[in-house]
Amino acid sequence: MNALRFPDDFVWGAATSAYQVEGATGEDGRGPSVWDTFAAVPGNVKDGDTGDPGADQYHRYGEDIELMADLGLDSYRFSVAWPRVQPTGTGKPNQKGLDYYRRLVDGLAERGIRPMATLFHWDLPQELQDRGGWENRDTAARFADYAEIVFDALPIRDWLTINEPKTVVECGYRFGSHAPGFTDDGRAFVALHHLLLAHGLASQVLHEQHRGRRIGPALNLHPTYPSDDTPEALEAARHQDGLENRVYLDPIFKGFYPEDTLRWISERSPMREHILEGDLVTISEPIDILGVQYYTPVFVDGSGERVFLHEKAQADWLEIYPEGMYDILARLTRDYPSVPIVITENGLPTLDVPGPDGHVRDEGRISYLRDHLTAMHRAIGEGARVEGYHVWSLLDNFEWAEGYSQRFGIVYVDYENQRRIPKDSALWFREVVKSGELR
Numbered sequence: 371m372n373a374l375r376f377p378d379d380f381v382w383g384a385a386t387s388a389y390q391v392e393g394a395t396g397e398d399g400r401g402p403s404v405w406d407t408f409a410a411v412p413g414n415v416k417d418g419d420t421g422d423p424g425a426d427q428y429h430r431y432g433e434d435i436e437l438m439a440d441l442g443l444d445s446y447r448f449s450v451a452w453p454r455v456q457p458t459g460t461g462k463p464n465q466k467g468l469d470y471y472r473r474l475v476d477g478l479a480e481r482g483i484r485p486m487a488t489l490f491h492w493d494l495p496q497e498l499q500d501r502g503g504w505e506n507r508d509t510a511a512r513f514a515d516y517a518e519i520v521f522d523a524l525p526i527r528d529w530l531t532i533n534e535p536k537t538v539v540e541c542g543y544r545f546g547s548h549a550p551g552f553t554d555d556g557r558a559f560v561a562l563h564h565l566l567l568a569h570g571l572a573s574q575v576l577h578e579q580h581r582g583r584r585i586g587p588a589l590n591l592h593p594t595y596p597s598d599d600t601p602e603a604l605e606a607a608r609h610q611d612g613l614e615n616r617v618y619l620d621p622i623f624k625g626f627y628p629e630d631t632l633r634w635i636s637e638r639s640p641m642r643e644h645i646l647e648g649d650l651v652t653i654s655e656p657i658d659i660l661g662v663q664y665y666t667p668v669f670v671d672g673s674g675e676r677v678f679l680h681e682k683a684q685a686d687w688l689e690i691y692p693e694g695m696y697d698i699l700a701r702l703t704r705d706y707p708s709v710p711i712v713i714t715e716n717g718l719p720t721l722d723v724p725g726p727d728g729h730v731r732d733e734g735r736i737s738y739l740r741d742h743l744t745a746m747h748r749a750i751g752e753g754a755r756v757e758g759y760h761v762w763s764l765l766d767n768f769e770w771a772e773g774y775s776q777r778f779g780i781v782y783v784d785y786e787n788q789r790r791i792p793k794d795s796a797l798w799f800r801e802v803v804k805s806g807e808l809r
């Protein structure tokens with residue numbers, strides 16, 4: 371096969387999030403978040419793991435920046451922990467929290483690595499949760515205040531508002547597997563609306579106060595397909611597409627919720643009552659970049675049940691289907707207004723163990739990444755405006771309810787001593803980054 375060449379200015383990076391890698395949850399004035407609370411309850415997280423010590427990046431960011439420089443990365447996507455900046459979610463900023471991110475950003479700049487920062491990657495200050503969390507409209511206003519503080523304090527061009535609002539809605543409020551751990555459709559979709567409102571309000575703040583910077587959401591889009599060609603399966607796939615994709619994309623890009631999905635939601639949630647005049651104008655504040663996170667397709671049968679037709683990863687929700695990367699990018703290009711797209715996450719957990727020679731041979735991850743990059747390349751060739759790609763993740767880290775049992779990093783972390791070992795996939799990725807080619 372001929373080498374696949376990426377555009378010369380293509381941005382190669384890796385992603386993490388605060389609660390998953392930082393550790394140091396009690397240091398320098400950080401307040402508690404919903405994930406500290408959730409992880410402290412026995413049974414919520416595998417083996418009783420918590421975000422401490424994570425990958426201890428709060429103390430080891432300097433070493434991690436060197437690692438990224440060694441890998442030749444152009445960009446590092448990380449998240450800012452709201453409870454470090456505002457320990458109770460409101461009021462005066464905690465300078466020590468801001469100083470940490472300033473050191474991180476300055477360190478990246480010294481090595482020529484661009485920061486891309488996510489404002490909210492699920493670690494809501496606990497005190498805001500106690501006041502109703504995302505079910506409370508006021509949380510969206512508090513988020514805009516927090517965003518303003520962070521925009522002013524950090525010299526960063528590219529911002530992401532909310533990481534995967536869908537995962538908060540589904541795992542946090544419908545299935546109860548993530549913080550805050552509810553199983554209530556009624557509350558879930560009210561939270562959805564306020565998450566999108568928060569996205570819009572923060573985007574407006576950036577546009578009003580910091581011209582030339584860019585902002586957008588980070589959406590995990592799941593291309594949905596019928597598992598057979600019966601009319602029932604086709605209909606179920608369309609419904610699923612509403613819940614997976616359109617209910618997030620349509621309000622942001624088009625200023626309305628999809629009617630079919632809204633009808634279904636209204637049968638189980640008072641969400642509609644929470645949509646006030648002007649909200650959809652706020653939510654559809656034009657975005658400058660779209661963060662796309664792709665891991666898995668969703669195939670559904672005629673009864674709407676998810677079926678798995680391809681090899682599954684170690685994570686039981688992840689079906690390996692690189693064509694889905696192509697399909698979702700082609701669909702965005704076809705059905706939505708054109709904005710620059712950045713792949714903000716894509717990756718695979720594997721059972722990684724260092725061999726006797728110290729190498730971590732993660733062949734499965736290499737072929738997953740190769741196949742997904744190939745699919746992305748094809749979409750770019752057909753007009754998808756993808757300007758960058760971030761592998762999830764730079765480092766092994768706290769994988770939410772799975773604790774430390776799932777390793778997504780291209781760099782192995784030995785949790786006994788926090789030693790970092792670039793896996794074979796990192797060495798492979800370095801070649802792709804260096805050459806700008808997939809061979």
Ligand code: FCB
Nearest residue numbers: 387533534537762769778
């Ligand atoms: C995404 C999350 C990220 C990580 C990966 C595996 O849903 O945004 O934090 O857990 O999945």
